[in-house]
Amino acid sequence: MRRAHHDLEAWREALGLVKAVYSATSVFPRNEQFCPTGQMRRAVAP
Template sequence: MEKAGPEREKIRDYRDLSVWKDSMDLAVDIYTLTRAFPRDEMFAMTSQMRRASTSIPANIAEGFGRAQRKVFIQFLRVAQGSLKELETHTVLSRRVGLLNEKQADDLGLRYEKLGKMLVSLVRSLERNGGER
């Protein structure tokens, strides 16, 4: 499996994947944002958003580690589901006033980009066959 783009470096580890790096950055930012949530949300929205955000890079890593193309694709699809879950929690957080409009909009743009990256990786894996 190779990266698209001019460098075309060989992917040796999940940590080489831009989609994993971006999803890790997103998870860190979700932890930071949810620190400002009220204490009574600790076991509700805070927990849900953190769990969904960490599930995205974790599933990318786990799928890559299985070393089978079809299984990796399955885990990437689980990561996509976690991204949609996080998006839903973000919309709800905005609607109930836990996030402001700018925070929610900024996250929405990141979710869109990350979603496109996941879809692109799945399509590339489906198209190219062979070893991961």
């Protein structure tokens, strides 16, 4: 039986991390939005 990647626990944990990083970086100052923020968001993208 094949399972979709959406059913995997690791996938769900990764999505939780993505949401946490996006939430945390949304309050960064505007002038820092494209340096560390972009890097963090790209690093956690599934």
